[in-house]
Amino acid sequence: MAQSLRVGVLASAALSLLGLVLWASGGFPSVTVPAILNVVDIVRVAFTGDLTGIVYFGVLVLIATPIFRVAVSSVYFAVQRDWAYAVITIAVLGMLLFALYSGAAG
């Protein structure tokens, strides 16, 4: 389970590196960053191969890594029928997902 953390960090570092290499190979173009982003847009932009999109996707993977770890833990506790901890981890997970959508409010 802890290995998922390593995979997440390496994947996001690789995406960042790819973004930087593409930026360099394109002659360091000046990049524009959208003012407000939401998660769905980031994924969409990343798949168009846009420079900032790729780096943003790396950032998103990195943020998702510990969130994924919490999600896995909630399943683990539920399988163990450890309901108190299943509720606690789901509460933490809920707050983490709220934070990802808080942009519109904040």
Added chain:
Amino acid sequence: MLVVTPIEVLSIFLMSILAGLVGAVFGLGGGILIIPFLTLVEGVPLPFAVGASIISVIATSSASAATYVQDRLTNLRLGMFLEVGTVLGAITGALVAAFLDPGVLLVLFGILLIYTSAIMIAGRKVDSPSGVVPDRVSRNLRLGGEYFDPATGVTNRYEVTNTLKTLAISAISGVVSGLLGVGGGIIGVPTMNLLSKVPVKVASATSNFMIGVTAAASSSVYLVRGDVQPFLVAPLMIGVVIGAAVGTRLLRRTPPLRIKLLLAILLVAVSIAMILKGFFPEIVL
């Protein structure tokens, strides 16, 4: 919108290797060094510096939490329970940060730096508790655990106490993390060890795991607010991970007091610069 030049990206990359290395050797989070560098040297606006730093905190925390030893020491139950506090605090801190004057945050950061250097010189007080009686919350939630100590070859059982006080302080450390873009381990580890009576190895492994989750909460807020600038974050993230990996492998023993003292003096100097910048925002070194 921030325009970043290739030279800036390169210098951020090199600096973050150094920050990751120094952080790993001295047991500090990278943010403590990265934010002053970005704001004072590169002249990056504070929200962007905090947004970049908090992302790199996830990277360093996750990378080291993934090691076998750290994973075995982590008390997952205790971590998850305290994260209710840290995550709530982090989201609050990150949301409130947008409404605070950057000068206030810079001064707060300066104070955090002074606290950090004081702890570095004085040495962290370590409790090796025994015969701890768990409180009611701890008993009901079975927060206690056991860990294998490779040094002695013995598996030790431990109990957790002062649970609700520790939860409250965790929430405060979450606010600090969300406001200032640091991990908060400097608050979390002594709280778990001295107040909750958790063995220090377990406390630091559990805190390190928690930091990643806490930072994920606040960085989500910074991300969707647009304070995460891709070309600040990319070199920073790669550099910090490289630096931390090199740091943990190269130097296993604690650095001599003289070196600690030098770094502490440097941190105090940096904190004065940060506080001055809080009052005179135009200062760039």
